[in-house]
Amino acid sequence: MNSPDTDKAFTGSIPTLYEKYLVPMIFAPYAADLVNRIASRPLTRVLEIAAGTGVVTRNLASVLPESVSIVATDLNQPMLDLASEVGTKRPVEWRQANAMQLPFEDSAFDAVVCQFGVMFFPDKSKAFSEARRVLSSGGLLIFNVWDRIEENEFAHCVSTALQSLFPEDPPRFLNRTPHGYHDLATIARDLKAGGFRSSAHTSTVAARSQATSPRIPATAYCQGTPLRSEIEAHGKSRLDEATDIAAEAIAQKFGRGPVDGKIQAHVIAIEC
Numbered sequence: 682m683n684s685p686d687t688d689k690a691f692t693g694s695i696p697t698l699y700e701k702y703l704v705p706m707i708f709a710p711y712a713a714d715l716v717n718r719i720a721s722r723p724l725t726r727v728l729e730i731a732a733g734t735g736v737v738t739r740n741l742a743s744v745l746p747e748s749v750s751i752v753a754t755d756l757n758q759p760m761l762d763l764a765s766e767v768g769t770k771r772p773v774e775w776r777q778a779n780a781m782q783l784p785f786e787d788s789a790f791d792a793v794v795c796q797f798g799v800m801f802f803p804d805k806s807k808a809f810s811e812a813r814r815v816l817s818s819g820g821l822l823i824f825n826v827w828d829r830i831e832e833n834e835f836a837h838c839v840s841t842a843l844q845s846l847f848p849e850d851p852p853r854f855l856n857r858t859p860h861g862y863h864d865l866a867t868i869a870r871d872l873k874a875g876g877f878r879s880s881a882h883t884s885t886v887a888a889r890s891q892a893t894s895p896r897i898p899a900t901a902y903c904q905g906t907p908l909r910s911e912i913e914a915h916g917k918s919r920l921d922e923a924t925d926i927a928a929e930a931i932a933q934k935f936g937r938g939p940v941d942g943k944i945q946a947h948v949i950a951i952e953c
Contacts, residue, residue: 687910688801688858691733691757698905700734700763702897706835707944708736710888711825712796716740718950719792719823728790728815729753730780730808731798735764741794742769752790754778756801780808788817795824797946800862809875816953822877823950826868828885830860834942835890835898835931842930843903843912846923852911855902865947872951881951890944895937899928 691699715737719727724745732738732753741751751773755761758777765775778784780795780802793812802808812822830837836855844851862868865883872881892898902908903924912923931940 688854688907690907690910691760693759695905695907695909696734696757696759696763698900699760700767702892702901702905704734704736706892706898706901707833707890708733708796711886711946712736712740714886715794715796715823715825715948716744718948719794719821720744722792722821724749724791726750726790727752727792727794728783728785729794729796730778730783730812731755731795731801732764732775733760733796733798735761735767735769737794737796738764738773739767739769742771742773747771750774752776752785754780754783756780780811783811783815785815787814788820789815791817791820793820793822795822797825797827797859799824800826800858800860805862805868805871806874809872809877813876813953818953820953821950822953823948825886825946825948826862827860828863828945828947830856832887832943832945833860833890834935834944835940836860836902838930838934838942839899839902839908839927842927843908843923846919846926847915850915852908852923854906854908854911859906863947865949868947868949872949877951877953879952881949883950884948885945886948887943887945890942891939893939895931895935895940896924896928898931898940898942899924903927 738753
């Protein structure tokens with residue numbers, strides 16, 4: 682099953698479940714890491730793309746001086762609506778925008794930040810070209826992407842469990858999109874095709890994903906991501922069944938109490 686359109690559909694109850702479960706479980710540590718990497722730079726205007734429910738935005742608003750303006754964008758208005766509702770320490774500008782065609786003037790920002798969004802862009806080089814266009818000379822693009830799914834234990838466990846539940850047409854969203862853009866050589870080629878001429882600085886960052894029960898990561902991945910659409914394509918009644926199967930698989934591997942699994946991502950930074 683290959684559903685590139687539904688891969689980008691963060692609608693319905695997905696934003697709420699995403700914020701409740703996925704943000705603390707896998708996104709929060711990398712949001713802090715990403716923002717800390719730019720905190721000491723002399724910044725005046727920062728653009729965030731694929732802001733989701735605002736975990737990086739909240740870090741930016743807390744860490745950067747109030748003199749630094751922050752514009753946070755996402756393709757999905759429901760995600761931005763929730764991000765705005767959760768709020769930030771200080772005002773930021775929320776704006777719906779497509780990374781393929783950013784609605785900003787050339788050289789408008791001195792940093793562009795993107796947490797786990799590049800994997801969803803249908804044309805990576807085009808998105809990188811747009812980021813470069815809106816960056817001023819010497820400006821920084823910094824983003825992170827998940828490493829291969831085998832290095833991310835809960836996601837791998839869920840994906841494997843669903844393959845056993847739907848052997849004829851397994852949902853492949855996690856493998857295909859969140860964990861489908863981890864090859865550093867490919868990323869370097871796409872950055873070059875997007876007009877970046879300097880060498881990127883890359884680092885691989887491992888962390889821990891923790892939850893109070895196996896049910897939480899199962900619900901997070903099966904119901905709080907576009908994986909949900911792939912599962913429900915087999916019948917809406919299968920969502921609870923899939924979540925149960927995923928929870929049991931996690932319980933068998935990590936225990937039935939609090940669970941702890943490895944997560945790993947690549948961080949890429951490159952200047953204009």
